Amino acid sequence: MAVNRREFLQSGAAFALSGAATRFAPEVSRSIALAAVGDCMITRRISMLDSPAFLDLIDVLRSADVAIGNFEMTLAESDAPPSYHEGCAYVHLRADSPDNRLIADELKWAGFKLMGLANNHSLDFAAQGMFSTIDKFDKEGLAHSGTGSDLAEARAPGYFDSPRGRVALVACASTFPDYTQAADGNGEVVGRPGLNPVRLRTTYRVTAAQLESLRAIATTIGATAPPAATPANEMRFLNHSFVAGTPTGAEVIADPDDTSAQAASVRRAGRNSDLTVIGIHAHEADRAPEVPSRFLQPFAHAMIDAGADAFIGHGPHVLRGIEIYKNRPIFYSLGNFIFHGESARQIPSEIYRECKVAGNDPSDVFDKVLGGFSAAPYWQTVVPVATFENRKLTALKLYPVTLNPNLSRSMRGTPELAQGQEASQIIATIARLSEPFRTTIRFDNGVGIVVV
DSSP states (O other), rough: OOOHHHHHHHHHHHHHHHHHHHHOOOOOOEEEEEEEEEEEOOOOOOOOOHHHHOOOOOOOOHHHSSEEEEEOOOOOOSSSOOOOSSSSSOOOOOOOOTTTTTHHHHHHHOOEEEEEESSTTTTTHHHHHHHHHHHHHTTTTOOEEESSSHHHHHSEEEEEEEETEEEEEEESSSSSOOOGBBBBOOOSSBBBOEEBBBBBEEEEEEEEEHHHHHHHHHHHOOOOOOOSSSSEEEEEEEEEEEEEOOSEEEEEOHHHHHHHHHHHHHHHHHHOSSSEEEEEEOOBBBTTTBBOOOTTTHHHHHHHTTSEEEEEOOOSSSSSSSEETTTTEEEEEOOOEEEEEGGOOOOOOOOOHTTTOOSOHHHHHHHHHHHGGGGGGGEEEEEEEEEETEEEEEEEEEEEOOOOOOOOOOTTOOOOOOOOEEEEHHHHHHHHHHHHGTEEEEEEETTEEEEO
């Protein structure tokens, strides 16, 4: 069929003009509300609870466009063998419901859309348990990131598509048993399943006299002599690096290669989402549990510089301060959100031996291991709800939360909105912890308001 040349040119010009108009049209404003929580150690159902303070908290999560947490559990089947952990200060975490698939469904019921899976409990029941957890999250349609069949998969972002836009999560951990870190294959050896690691490099700075004492101890016990090229003021002792100098203390940095890799994942996530979040499981502290390790602030800043819109820390089971960096929120730790760890039905046999507990009643182990968790900070937290307009933080509210430590073991550990004096005390605590980061928080009508 003959084509009229004039009509063809006119239609082509119209198409080109429409394309130009599209390219230069102003972007549609995207407002996304993000709710975030810390560690979720959930071993039992919560959807049947009817406490008004609990249901009000669930409404906070559901009202956000996306709610994100850290799943510090496994959904391993009963035939998954436990990993070995030396020492008493460890409890293997598995949701032991008759069909623990329901736990993923409970999180979805509560309003969660994205969950980080990278933490020191990710492989409590080896790779088999890790894959079982992933499978059950997938079947429930609950997005996740942080673990995988190899390092590339563990570092890949997870995505949730909300009506307001796509939200990405990169999940990593600095606290983990060595054998749990994922690795890529090299053509000769297949990749290793595991979590997305941020390895730390720690140097302990001591006095010259203390360093000489360490050298004497090393000689006495026959420790390997340091390489000849090692400077006189440094030594490697029992797999730790020591250097003479002042001020004394621990100098901790994130491995530069891992930092670059996490930044690359953040940039990838940013190109494919409307809001990018990175979460890290970091127990490490600087002399006190509520003070972040010295590596964490530079690492958080690097992630924001790479394009993250929010940085969420968890792991030490206590609240840490909040920083606003380049108009992006950094939560150094959101503490515990669900704390059912002492409700596990059974734990591996060697834990009883390591803890010197007779018999096979898990409660006896929990009484010993979790005895240090009786202080209020382990049972109080906040749920931040951050509002972003085109990736710019415009509002940040903090909802005070209590986990009711005074209830019975079968009931405590489930979060509720704190009321009255406890609510104001929780906000006062997070305000105090945030002062070193020059963040101002005021208490207003039962919630904390962060000045942004």
